[in-house]
Amino acid sequence: MTGQWLLIGYAGLLPFLLFVLLCGDRPSFEGTCLERTHHFIFAGGCCESLQYLIFKLFGEIGSRTCSSVEQYLCDRPNPILQLFYLSILGGSYFAIASTSLQYIPGIYVSEWHKYAGQAAVLVGLLLFLLTSFTDPGVINSTTLQKHISSFPYDGVIYGEKKDCSTCNVSRPARSKHCSICDRCVARFDHHCGWMNNCIGEKNLRYFLSFLIWHVILCWYGAVLLGAILLGEVEGRNVVRAISYYYGSPSTLREVYPHVLQWLLTFYSTQVLMMVFLLVVSILLAGFALYHIYLVVVNTTTNETYKWDAFQRWQADVAWKKILDESRKAAADRPESGEKVSRKCGLFSFLFRRHPKTPPKPAPSAFKRDNIYNRGMLANLAEVIFPLSQRNRRKKKE
Numbered sequence: 230m231t232g233q234w235l236l237i238g239y240a241g242l243l244p245f246l247l248f249v250l251l252c253g254d255r256p257s258f259e260g261t262c263l264e265r266t267h268h269f270i271f272a273g274g275c276c277e278s279l280q281y282l283i284f285k286l287f288g289e290i291g292s293r294t295c296s297s298v299e300q301y302l303c304d305r306p307n308p309i310l311q312l313f314y315l316s317i318l319g320g321s322y323f324a325i326a327s328t329s330l331q332y333i334p335g336i337y338v339s340e341w342h343k344y345a346g347q348a349a350v351l352v353g354l355l356l357f358l359l360t361s362f363t364d365p366g367v368i369n370s371t372t373l374q375k376h377i378s379s380f381p382y383d384g385v386i387y388g389e390k391k392d393c394s395t396c397n398v399s400r401p402a403r404s405k406h407c408s409i410c411d412r413c414v415a416r417f418d419h420h421c422g423w424m425n426n427c428i429g430e431k432n433l434r435y436f437l438s439f440l441i442w443h444v445i446l447c448w449y450g451a452v453l454l455g456a457i458l459l460g461e462v463e464g465r466n467v468v469r470a471i472s473y474y475y476g477s478p479s480t481l482r483e484v485y486p487h488v489l490q491w492l493l494t495f496y497s498t499q500v501l502m503m504v505f506l507l508v509v510s511i512l513l514a515g516f517a518l519y520h521i522y523l524v525v526v527n528t529t530t531n532e533t534y535k536w537d538a539f540q541r542w543q544a545d546v547a548w549k550k551i552l553d554e555s556r557k558a559a560a561d562r563p564e565s566g567e568k569v570s571r572k573c574g575l576f577s578f579l580f581r582r583h584p585k586t587p588p589k590p591a592p593s594a595f596k597r598d599n600i601y602n603r604g605m606l607a608n609l610a611e612v613i614f615p616l617s618q619r620n621r622r623k624k625k626e
């Protein structure tokens with residue numbers, strides 16, 4: 230019974246944590262409890278609270294030790310999330326293999342799924358290793374020239390050639406200095422804690438393959454478990470037994486609540502693992518679709534933040550211009566302006582802004598002129614065959 234509750238906790242808590250980690254810091258959740266949970270668990274909030282508690286309990290020495298640990302966990306490359314991923318993958322595989330391989334082959338599952346399942350997990354592991362340990366496109370004196378020639382400066386979010394003050398190399402367009410890994414990375418997307426590596430020009434293809442493959446892996450596992458359970462229900466004549474018990478012939482559709490109860494009693498691990506895999510697959514599919522969209526329009530996570538900031542700045546500039554014009558127009562009509570301000574002064578505490586103040590333009594009204602978008606197929610090819618590696622091949626020829 231304890232094991233069953235542990236499984237329920239495992240299947241319920243993990244998807245929630247994954248969702249908070251992947252989506253909690255998105256602008257759409259700004260100010261919500263999801264953002265606060267993300268900040269608390271993954272952005273150092275829990276470290277701050279713990280540090281405060283340790284300071285109260287152990288004084289200055291405890292606080293300093295805590296700071297060093299926090300720095301290692303949050304600001305330096307570390308394998309904690311990599312080990313967490315391996316424990317999820319290994320734990321899920323072990324839970325399914327130890328409870329379900331005995332039912333293969335079954336009525337709906339062929340023998341070869343025993344080996345296909347293992348191969349699918351190994352491919353997932355291989356993609357994880359490739360994303361984690363291959364070069365994301367580190368910029369140094371040797372690689373600088375080919376990265377500079379890969380992308381032009383667009384004059385908007387990448388104004389002009391600048392030097393990175395930490396690495397002492399020029400920053401090519403679309404690159405960024407990763408503060409965690411302390412290096413500049415070409416076509417920087419984001420630093421991935423799960424991979425303990427930056428996602429950049431050269432390993433984005435592995436990262437995308439990893440996401441897509443894990444969505445397929447979760448669906449495969451869920452369907453396989455579903456087929457095993459259905460085979461067991463049919464093989465053990467569960468529907469007929471329930472019909473006999475209730476004294477009237479029934480179909481699976483009519484007695485499915487009883488069948489579900491029977492499954493939860495005798496096959497709880499398989500049912501819970503199936504639900505867990507479906508939930509994780511939905512979350513991963515959302516994250517994978519977001520990254521596929523970024524590839525299709527040839528932009529990066531880092532650039533979406535840059536464009537957001539640029540659009541907000543444009544909206545501010547436009548609004549300032551509108552306000553100046555409106556003030557100038559009011560000054561040309563001194564009598565009417567005086568009347569309005571006196572009227573509104575009475576109820577000014579009710580309004581966040583003067584009722585006659587023109588509305589602020591929405592940042593989304595300003596266009597993103599992305600010069601790197603060269604059409605869907607060319608954008609996709611750019612991720613599969615990175616431009617900096619193509620340049621090298623051309624030079625060799």
Ligand SMILES: [Zn+2]
Binds near residue numbers: 396397406411
């Ligand atoms: Zn740098």
Ligand SMILES: [Zn+2]
Binds near residue numbers: 419426427
């Ligand atoms: Zn990094």
